[in-house]
Amino acid sequence: MKRFQLMQRVNVEGLYGVVQEALPHLKARAGGSAESAGERRGARSIVVCPPIYSRFFRGKTAYAIGKVGMSVLVKGLGMDFERERLVEQGLGIAGLWPAVAIESAATEQFTSKDPSYAKDLRKPTIFSDAVLAMLRVPAAVVNGQLELDEDFLRKQAGITDFSKYSVVPGATPRRIMPAELPDLTVKEQDDEGMRVDSSRL
Template sequence: MQNCGKLAGYTVFITGASRGIGKAVALKVARDGANVVVAAKTSDPHPKLPGTVHTAVEEITQAGGKGLACIVDVRKEEEVQAAIDKTVETFGGIDILINNASAISLTDTKNTTMKTYDLMNQVNARGTYLCSKLCIPHLLKSREAGRNAHILNMSPPLNMSPKWFASHGAYSIAKYGMSMCTLGMAEEFAEEGIAVNSLWPRTTVITAAVEMITGGNKMAAAMSRKPDIMGDASYAILLRDCTKCTGNFFIDDEVLTEEGITDMDQYAVDPTQKLVDIVNPGSLWSAVVGAFNSSKSKL
């Protein structure tokens, strides 16, 4: 998807933007000339995961944006508040919040420790609520200034079918917590004009974190899409009128189809491979979940 420059000068606060989907969104909005806040935990290089807040800011600058590195654990209110304060001091406000930070473990009940359960719920559900709560006063000011204020949560459509809980209940509870923030806040702030939406990928998206947890399964990677698809879909949503586009649970390729993009092969890691569909899951998704449960690289 081509950039149009409409987010030039906007300030976009993105959690978990040092790598993966968060960084893909960061680079996409940076190409418009946006101010991008990389709010993430990784300050020093991780032994297995590439990318830090500092390297992400370097890439944002190279892409045409202005970057700000903030070391943030979204579980800690004081760190989130400090990052928001630094953002406002540096850029003058916040126009867009992307709640991307997430902890994942596709383990079943027997294989999920309470430490893992707590981590996922604290990062995913509580972190999204906390970051939204603290950013909303600034998003309201953005609306007062006539700007297009958005919150975008990287979370799935709310679907209470048992299949989404039987194999990885703890993870689904945590991600649905994010989606319930979308549902509730979209209604709560509709009159004020803050858009609150969710975005979810149709297929597995290959990131360094997922590769590590699945033990570097090459087949799983080949049957996935690249993070760029989420970057492009996010960009398309953020351009939409915040007073009209709210309370939606978007799927990445459906958003891009609406924008007239028909070639989805450009986003595939290997266009010759069948993709792992996680919206209408089948045997391939079951195999991915099985890899998580058998992997030694659990949270």
């Protein structure tokens, strides 16, 4: 139970706390005076969290609870930013997740035992390139979205050749994420019902 609680405190509670503390500064940056005429400086929060789909839960339910909790925060805050007209001021929040496993301290436990595992890994630079691409597009493009690094770079940066990111030159790493993801919206998406500030109840 302690391990489960720690994981939720780091993933969900930790993210919530960081966003809560950062939000006033991000709002000030988004709504502040432009550095040059006609430009908004904008502000982004980019969260390392996955798209929401059923297979993600399999074999790692406790971990998935925390990571999907982070994804829910991205979706929910994204809707709030839109409703409060903050997106048009340049404020946005998005989730980003790797489409292919990335070389990291976590993957070293596999490659140290079996070096052939490296053929299914990409360099971390694909993730940093995707983050930079998210910072360069208008807030409305990414706000509330849960993106995959490869797919986002293909759509927004026009990258089609990902071979430079392979840890093993010439290898074609196995994609671990689905090619298509479910749309979570419903027909009644814009029906808010009665708005209530629960903190005042």
